[in-house]
Amino acid sequence: MKNQIEEKPLVSIVCDVFNHEHFLHDCLNGILIQEVDFDYEILIHDDASTDSSPSIIKDYLKRYPNLFKPIFQTTNQYSKGIGIWKTIQLPRAKGKYIALCEGDDYWTDKHKLQKQVDFLESNPDYSMCFHNAIEHFEDNSREDHLFSDIEDRDYSGLEIYEKWQVPTASVVIRKNVLESETYHRLFFENNLLCGDIPLFLSASSCGKIRGLKDIMSVYRRQITGATAKPFFEKETTQLKLAKMSFDIASVMGKEYLARAEKNYLLIYLRLFRLSKEAGKPKWEYLWKAFFKYPKNIFRFSFSNHNRYIKLISRIIFTRYNTK
Numbered sequence: 001m002k003n004q005i006e007e008k009p010l011v012s013i014v015c016d017v018f019n020h021e022h023f024l025h026d027c028l029n030g031i032l033i034q035e036v037d038f039d040y041e042i043l044i045h046d047d048a049s050t051d052s053s054p055s056i057i058k059d060y061l062k063r064y065p066n067l068f069k070p071i072f073q074t075t076n077q078y079s080k081g082i083g084i085w086k087t088i089q090l091p092r093a094k095g096k097y098i099a100l101c102e103g104d105d106y107w108t109d110k111h112k113l114q115k116q117v118d119f120l121e122s123n124p125d126y127s128m129c130f131h132n133a134i135e136h137f138e139d140n141s142r143e144d145h146l147f148s149d150i151e152d153r154d155y156s157g158l159e160i161y162e163k164w165q166v167p168t169a170s171v172v173i174r175k176n177v178l179e180s181e182t183y184h185r186l187f188f189e190n191n192l193l194c195g196d197i198p199l200f201l202s203a204s205s206c207g208k209i210r211g212l213k214d215i216m217s218v219y220r221r222q223i224t225g226a227t228a229k230p231f232f233e234k235e236t237t238q239l240k241l242a243k244m245s246f247d248i249a250s251v252m253g254k255e256y257l258a259r260a261e262k263n264y265l266l267i268y269l270r271l272f273r274l275s276k277e278a279g280k281p282k283w284e285y286l287w288k289a290f291f292k293y294p295k296n297i298f299r300f301s302f303s304n305h306n307r308y309i310k311l312i313s314r315i316i317f318t319r320y321n322t323k
Helices: 024-032 051-061 084-092 110-122 156-163 175-179 183-190 196-204 233-252 254-277 283-291 294-302 303-317
Strands: 013-018 040-044 068-072 097-100 126-137 151-155 172-174 208-223
Touching: 013 024, 013 084, 013 172, 024 051, 040 084, 051 068, 051 208, 084 183, 097 110, 110 126, 110 172, 110 208, 110 294, 126 175, 126 196, 156 196, 156 233, 156 254, 172 196, 175 183, 175 196, 183 196, 183 233, 196 208, 196 233, 254 283
Parallel strands: 013 040, 013 097, 040 068, 126 208
Antiparallel strands: 097 172, 126 172, 151 208
C-alpha cells in the first residue's frame, strides 16, 4: 500500500456496520493486512450502532486517517427503508473497482485483493470476480465448512441466482457496473429486500463473472445477520423475497422466470409451514404455492413425483405443537 492516497484510488472497499463490535476488529484487520501495489480507500458506514462499533471505527480512523472514510449515522437508515448501498455507499466510491466486506465478515488471505484486481485488470471482458469462503456459525451450532463448491471457472448470472453461491465478502466488481441499465432497473425501479444478488446480476449483464476456488474470507452466520433464522423466517421477509423473485425476472428476462416461480412456491410453502407451527395455518399460502402459478404443480409432480407427494403430505398432515 502506498503511503499517500491518490485522488482516485484503484479500489473502494465498502464496509457496512451495525452493532458489529464483536466482529469489527477481524473485519478491519483483514482489510489492513492486504499486500497490494495500488491505492485503496475504506468506505465505512455505521448505521447508528448502539454498541461500541463507532468507537472502534474512530480508533482505526486515528491510526489510518488517509484510508478510512467513515459515515456515522445518528438514526438507523435501514429501518427507514433506505438502501445503504445504492443511496450512500456505492455513489461515493472513487475506485475503478469496488470490493465488499460487511462488518461481521472478514478477509483471511493477505493477497486476496491483489489477486482479484490483477485478474480484472488483465481481463477487461470480466465485470466481477469472487472466491470461496469458510462459513462460520457464531453459535457453534455447525462446524466450519466451505461456503459453496466454487471452482476456477466462469459463472452465469442465472447460475449465481439459482444457487446463491457467492459470499458477499469475496466480491470485487467493476464500478462501471453501476452505470448499466440493469443496475438502475434493479435498484431504482424496484424496492428489493437485499442488494447483493441484484448487484451480481447487474455485473453479469456487463461482462463475464469469474469464480476462484481459493478460500480467502470468512462468512459469519450470527444472530443479528440478514440470513439469521429470526429475521429470515419473518412473514414480512418471506413475502418480500417472493416479490423480489419476480422483480428480478422482469428485469433479467424470461430465462429467470422458471426459477422465480419455483422460489415463489418454496417461499409460500415455508410460510404455510410456519403458520401451522404457530397453530394458525394460513391455507391461502398453500393455494398460492401451487395454483398461483399452475406450472409449479406440474413441474414438481412430474420431475420429482415421490418427493413432491411426501412434501405435501408432511406439510398438510403433520401436527405441530402450538406456541
